[in-house]
Amino acid sequence: GAVVSQHPSRVICKSGTSVKIECRSLDFQATTMFWYRQFPKQSLMLMATSNEGSKATYEQGVEKDKFLINHASLTLSTLTVTSAHPEDSSFYICSARSPGTYDDGQYFGPGTRLTVT
Amino acid sequence: DAKTTQPPSMDCAEGRAANLPCNHSTISGNEYVYWYRQIHSQGPQYIIHGLKNNETNEMASLIITEDRKSSTLILPHATLRDTAVYYCIVRLRRGELSFGAGTTVTVRA
Numbered sequence: 055g056a057v058v059s060q061h062p063s064r065v066i067c068k069s070g071t072s073v074k075i076e077c078r079s080l081d082f083q084a085t086t087m088f089w090y091r092q093f094p095k096q097s098l099m100l101m102a103t104s105n106e107g108s109k110a111t112y113e114q115g116v117e118k119d120k121f122l123i124n125h126a127s128l129t130l131s132t133l134t135v136t137s138a139h140p141e142d143s144s145f146y147i148c149s150a151r152s153p154g155t156y157d158d159g160q161y162f163g164p165g166t167r168l169t170v171t
Numbered sequence: 172d173a174k175t176t177q178p179p180s181m182d183c184a185e186g187r188a189a190n191l192p193c194n195h196s197t198i199s200g201n202e203y204v205y206w207y208r209q210i211h212s213q214g215p216q217y218i219i220h221g222l223k224n225n226e227t228n229e230m231a232s233l234i235i236t237e238d239r240k241s242s243t244l245i246l247p248h249a250t251l252r253d254t255a256v257y258y259c260i261v262r263l264r265r266g267e268l269s270f271g272a273g274t275t276v277t278v279r280a
Contacts, residue, residue, distance in 0.1 A: 058214075088267075097258075098215065098270040147214045149268075159205070160268060162214035 056082055056152050060163035067138055067170055075133045075166045077148030083128035084150035088160065089121075092145040104131050138170045175259045180275040183253075189246040191274055193259030196240040202263055204235060206244045208255040209273070215258065218244065249278045 057080040067073050077087060086105050090098040102118075104110040104125035112118045122134040131150075135142055145167055149160040176194040183189040195204065206218040219226055219233045221242075226233045232245040246253055258273040 060214075090270075097272055098209075100267060100269070103267070145212070149214070159217055159220065161217070162207075165212065165214045167212070 056161045058161045058163040064167045072136045077131045079129045079150040082152045086151040087131040088149045090147045140170045143170045177274045183249045183278050189249040191244040194241045195261045202261045205260045207258045210255045254278045
């Protein structure tokens with residue numbers, strides 16, 4: 055149980071275009087989802103926290119107008135990278151909090167590798 | 172959340188126990204110790220967590236010192252598939268997960 059999926063797993067886009075990444079909780083309802091970014095050989099950095107039906111809370115230094123987060127349902131959150139540039143190339147990982155499981159812990163998706171050319 | 176200190180890397184022989192230390196000297200009384208691991212190019216995987224008592228599950232054991240200032244994750248019989256970066260995180264219940272650099276564990280045949 056408590057599976058989180060992400061789509062796509064890999065995406066290559068041209069500079070200036072927008073890319074949408076989906077994060078789904080498959081067998082539980084997630085009131086809170088998190089988005090992380092991981093550059094090569096670095097640790098995960100929290101970008102934003104989203105609660106279903108409300109605006110996302112962004113970490114300091116993360117541009118909310120560039121990284122649009124929508125958490126429209128209890129099982130789906132989307133991250134849209136707008137006007138992507140090569141420096142946005144990274145591994146994007148989402149996680150979902152599953153209330154009632156191992157102390158309200160988080161389950162992580164498999165990640166999305168974004169390459170901007 | 173309290174910060175943690177882990178060794179940057181360690182090697183382990185396949186079939187032997189792997190003991191991964193973590194220091195969290197500034198942990199507060201209501202913060203939990205969590206362990207996650209990340210296999211290359213995958214999302215992190217939950218391993219185990221605890222507050223003050225030692226814990227064991229099918230993946231690992233967690234030993235927390237009495238003063239709670241440090242802990243050890245034990246993988247009882249390491250396999251090649253256990254090669255990963257292991258993260259020790261302390262957080263409040265329902266708090267954010269803040270990932271440090273972790274320990275890169277390499278299991279060798």
